[in-house]
Amino acid sequence: MTTTSTTQPIVQAKDLNKSFGRVIGLADCNFELYPGEVIAVVGDNGAGKSTLIKCLSGALTPDSGEMHIDGEEVFFKSTNDSRAKGVETVYQTLAVAPVLDISENLYLGREIRKKGILGTVFRSLDKKRMRKEAMQSLNDLGVLTVQSITQSVETLSGGQRQAVAVARAGAFGSKVVILDEPTAALGVNESARVLKLIRDLRDRGMSIILISHNMPQVFDVADRIHVQRLGRRAAVVTPQSHQMNDVVSIMTGAMTVPEDQQQLTPVR
Amino acid sequence: MSSTAPTTAADEFAHRATPMQKVQSSLHRYPWLSPLVVLALLLVIFGVLGLVLGVGDLENLFKPGTISLMLQQTVIIGTLAIAQTLVILTAGIDLSIGAIMVFAQMFMANLAVYTTASNVTFMAGQNPVLAVFIGLIVATLAGGLNGFLIVRFNLPPFIVTLGTLSIFTALTLILFKARTIQGKEMPDFMLLMSTKLEIGPLTFTLGLIVMLLLYVLFAYILRGTAWGTHVYAVGDDPAAAELSGINVKRVLFSVYVVAGVVIGIAAWITIGRTAAASPNVAPEINLETITAVVIGGTSLFGGRGRLLGTLLGTFIIIVLDFGLSLAGLDQAYRVLAIGVLVIAAVAVDQWIRKVKV
Structure with a gap:
């Protein structure tokens, strides 16, 4: 099953260690994400999922180990550093500003100014262009069920807000999108819409890391499943090679998978 | 996944808005609508009482002379309320606005005028232009001090500005010994903002025009620039703003600095308006600016409000002031009315926040 591939991982972590006092978050943890795939990160509470993801998004700095984006070694000190390298994170807490409208939220922190003296001297925002492009990126993702792009985000449902957050992450030439429990706060229909959004992002060539506790959703959308256990990678499997209960067994340590039965290279 | 039939039904139900919900969502979209209605109602009530029923001297309220005077009277509250709006939009509050304004105007006057009574005679007798300029810088630094303490030590704005x-207030008394400097002692430039301009039947002052220009300028900055968007985002949800890559601390700090600049301009306008620099020029000014902002529909919880509302809120205070005194009522009724309006405004704000569109 293991095929040798020359594809370079877009995100690679080698022997990451991170401890909080005497609590070990990551112990020589490895991780690879290949271009254009969805990798799900699953694991029991305390397995180091969040710590791994926070290291990759710059929210935490690992004690030791290497991280590479597109083959280039990176040292993230803040989430802005990772964003500058094309790694966007969508947080569980729906990090949008409710009173601002959809287009203002999409462009929050990277507003476009008008050309010429209006933009350089008077710092005038090009609202027309931002609205047009915001509309375009929501259309591209097929999430435009909103009445208007100038609707404030607080008037949207949880699923629509999450769609805005995901669209925001995917809209700015980012290469990697990290989604932390994107459906945790959503209903069934809304979750389905967000999963579709994830597939659409992948089909547009983006690489996605999905952290989720929801096994059916993981098996629905993931190309590969990274199982985290006791601060390290226990196995990488695919929805085809293993069943949901196998994955749970790996998570809890009841089952181990020999390396030659794992899927350490991309399937796509 | 199943089709979205139930959602559609729910959507349909949601769109059957009652008249009350329509009012609520309009107020939500246009926060300056409620002060506009209140101001219009006040003018109608005073109009009927004065012009139809002939209560007291209320008919004088609508004479060009009174209107001019009312407009001129708005400059102190109105200008300072711009600074207060900026701070309240970030979910903060500035209790020191009045004290800094008084400090800055005393600073300006004591630089320009030589008085033996102050403790700063060694730096008196400056060029008045330089005096005003230094006063502006002092106010800006004072605003910066507020911002620094709030951002650097994570202290609540309420406590810092208290x-x-x-x-x-103490520095004003210690340095300038509470001596009022009269307008006639000052060089003309200090009183520049009191210059009268005839516009139609009305008489404007330069201070009033500067205040209105500041409203236009800051309305543009708040709605038309990235900084303005960031002010709203930080006031609305600082955590979300931070995760969106906004430097929340820098935005907060800059808001207090900018508020300081506006306070400095207000100090110069106040010298013109009162034709004096006095430590007791406007003892109630702080609460009045907060009142103007809150009546104007800006939320004390941050992130919601428009500068136009603050201007209307200022007008409401002044019209109430003149109307009630022309009607022959005691000052206490005006204070009572303002109190009722403030509570009503905050209640309306809470109601608007629950909007479903």
Whole structure:
């Protein structure tokens, strides 16, 4: 099953260690994400999922180990550093500003100014262009069920807000999108819409890391499943090679998978 | 996944808005609508009482002379309320605005005029232009001090500005010994903002025009620039703003600095308006600016409000002031009315926040 591939991982972590006092978050943890795939990160509470993801998004700095984006070694000190390298994170807490409208939220922190003296001297925002492009990126993702792009985000449902957050992450030439429990706060229909959004992002060539506790959703959308256990990678499997209960067994340590039965290279 | 039939039904139900919900969502979209209605109602009530029923001297309220005077009277509250709006939009509050304004105007006057009574005679007798300029810088630094303490030490704005309120009040008394400097002692440039301009039947002052220009300028900055968007985002949800890559601390700090600049301009306007620099020029000014902002529909919880509302809120205070006194009522009724309006405004704000569109 293991095929040798020359594809370079877009995100690679080698022997990451991170401890909080005497609590070990990551112990020589490895991780690879290949271009254009969805990798799900699953694991029991305390397995180091969040710590791994926070290291990759710059929210935490690992004690030791290497991280590479597109083959280039990176040292993230803040989430802005990772964003500058094309790694966007969508947080569980729906990090949008409710009173601002959809287009203002999409462009929050990277507003476009008008050309010429209006933009350089008077710092005038090009609202027309931002609205047009915001509309375009929501259309591209097929999430435009909103009445208007100038609707404030607080008037949207949880699923629509999450769609805005995901669209925001995917809209700015980012290469990697990290989604932390994107459906945790959503209903069934809304979750389905967000999963579709994830597939659409992948089909547009983006690489996605999905952290989720929801096994059916993981098996629905993931190309590969990274199982985290006791601060390290226990196995990488695919929805085809293993069943949901196998994955749970790996998570809890009841089952181990020999390396030659794992899927350490991309399937796509 | 199943089709979205139930959602559609729910959507349909949601769109059957009652008249009350329509009012609520309009107020939500246009926060300056409620002060506009209140101001219009006040004018109608005073109009009927004065012009139809002939109560007291209320008919005088609508004479060009009174209107001019009312407009001129708005400059102190109105200008300072711009600074207060900026701070309240970030979910903060500035209790030191009045104290800093008084400190800055005393600073300006004591630089320009030589008085033996002050403790700063060694730096008196400056060029008045330089005096005003230094006063502006002093106010900006004072705003910066508020911002620094709030951002650097993570202190609540209420406590920091309560502290600086006392500090600047005390500094005013210590440095300038509470001596009022009269307008006639000052060089003309100090009183420039009181220059009268005839516009139709009305008489404007330069201070009034500067205040209105500041409203236009800051309305543009708040709605038309990235900084303005960031002010709203930070006031609305600082955590979300931070995760969106906004430097929340820098935005907060800059808001207090900018508020300081506006306070400095207000100090110069106040010298013109009152034709004096006095430590007791406007003892109630702090609460009045907060009142103007809150009546104007800006939420004390941050992130919601428009500068136009603050201007209307200022007009409401002044019209109430003149109307009630022309009607022959005691000052106490005006204070009572303002109190009722403030509570009503906050209640309306809470109601608007629950909007479903």
